Amino acid sequence: MAMRNARPVDMGSAHVIVTGGSSGIGLATARLLAGRGAKLSLIARGRERLEAAAKELSAAARAADVSDQAGLTRAIAELEEEQGRPCDILITSAGLARPGHFLELPDEVFREMIEVDYFGTLYALRAVVPGMVERGRGSVVAVSSAAGLIGIFGYSAYGPAKFAVRGLMESVRAELTPHGVYVGVVFPPDVDTPQLAEENRWKPAETRAVGGTIKPLTPEQVAAAIVAGIDRRRFVICPDTGTRTLARFGSVLVPLLNREFDRRVSAIRKAAGRA
Numbered sequence: 001m002a003m004r005n006a007r008p009v010d011m012g013s014a015h016v017i018v019t020g021g022s023s024g025i026g027l028a029t030a031r032l033l034a035g036r037g038a039k040l041s042l043i044a045r046g047r048e049r050l051e052a053a054a055k056e057l058s059a060a061a062r063a064a065d066v067s068d069q070a071g072l073t074r075a076i077a078e079l080e081e082e083q084g085r086p087c088d089i090l091i092t093s094a095g096l097a098r099p100g101h102f103l104e105l106p107d108e109v110f111r112e113m114i115e116v117d118y119f120g121t122l123y124a125l126r127a128v129v130p131g132m133v134e135r136g137r138g139s140v141v142a143v144s145s146a147a148g149l150i151g152i153f154g155y156s157a158y159g160p161a162k163f164a165v166r167g168l169m170e171s172v173r174a175e176l177t178p179h180g181v182y183v184g185v186v187f188p189p190d191v192d193t194p195q196l197a198e199e200n201r202w203k204p205a206e207t208r209a210v211g212g213t214i215k216p217l218t219p220e221q222v223a224a225a226i227v228a229g230i231d232r233r234r235f236v237i238c239p240d241t242g243t244r245t246l247a248r249f250g251s252v253l254v255p256l257l258n259r260e261f262d263r264r265v266s267a268i269r270k271a272a273g274r275a
Contacts, residue, residue, distance in 0.1 A: 011230075012037035017079060017087045019066050019124055020094030021059075022049040024193030025143060025226075028219035029091055030057055032227050041079035041087075043072070044094065066094045066120030067112075076127045087128040089139040091226065092121045097145075097199045099154040099207050110157045117161035122168060129172070133179040139230055140176075141184040142169050146243045149187055150254055153265055154207030173235055184229050186237040187247055190216040205272070209264040214242070 016033050020026035021042030030040055030053070040059035044050040047063045054061035060082045062075035080086050096116045098109050121142045132138025147155045148162030166185055173183035190196055196216060217239060225239035238244035246253060 011089075013039075014088035015039045015041065015080070015083050015085045016089040016091065017041045017043065017076060017124075017128070018091045018093060019043045019072075019120065020092070020143075021061075022046055022053045024093070024195055025188065025191060025219050025222045026091070026093030027053050028223035029093065029226050030059065032220075032223050033089075034059070036227075038089070039083050039085070041083060043075055043079075066092075066123060067115040069119070069123040069126075072120070072123050073127045076124070086131045086135070087138070089230065090124060090128050090141070092124045092140075092142045094120050095143065095145075095195070097147075097155075097158045097195060099158065099199060099203045100156075101154065101204055102156040105157055113157045113161040114164070117158070118164040118168070121165050125168075125172065129176065129181065132181045133176065136180040138180075139182040139184070140172075141186065141226060141230060141237070143186045143188065143226075144169070146187055146189040146246065149243065149246050149250060150257060152207065153210050153261060154204045169235075182230070182233050184226075184233075184235055184237050186222070186226055186229070186239070187243045188217060188222045188225075188239050189214065189243055191222055192216040192218055206265045206268050209268045210261045 011033060016038045018026045018030050018040070021030050022044035030042060034040055034057045040057055042050060042054055042059050042061045043064050045063060045065050050061050050063055053059070060079050062079055064071045064075035066072050076087065094116065096113060098113065100109070125140055129140065142165050144165040145162040147159040148166040151159055169183055169185035176183055190211065222239045225237055229237035236247050238247050
């Protein structure tokens, strides 16, 4: 098969599907794309917030759990029918984060992170990519995390799921580029969203120490990076200098960062009498 370059999609006429589109990064990105004239379709679990977002943005919407492949595939098909055109741009923003100590986290948490964060991304791609390949164009962008670039204390359940998203997108980029499909993956640090507020309820003291006093980004900052990444056909999309540096120089920086993280964890444990 002949090689086809990923062709830009006209945002003004594109059908964009956003999972996790009722809040946080997904909603902020949907707002930006609405301003560009895109036909928007939103998918999320919480029906009340989803309906409010859809009304605000004049978007189509379906309530679905991204970890349910049959339900998610059905929702995407219904949205494509309602909008009168297939998905041109897919943004998978739905996700969960549940920090905690490895020895204390229930097995169910590890399973849920993989089911929502990884399989929720995979199932959405599986639903739209065949059509994009057939048409020879399209864009798929997945939201990973800074925790998908480096292992972090307290994220033994969440981090591997986001590493898996990164691995998936690296692999499908290689396969889909020859078919004219653009692939991108986003690595946001902490973002000021309802998900972060829930996540903070469970963070061990050591995790807070490793994170330091870095101020979370706003969803709007991440959304702007995503839209710019799509416009410029960037594979790695980093909304801040820290993750950009880590993504570029990780092989050099990770050993140094691990040493500093270990120092901070040790200090916290000593202060708590657990050294």
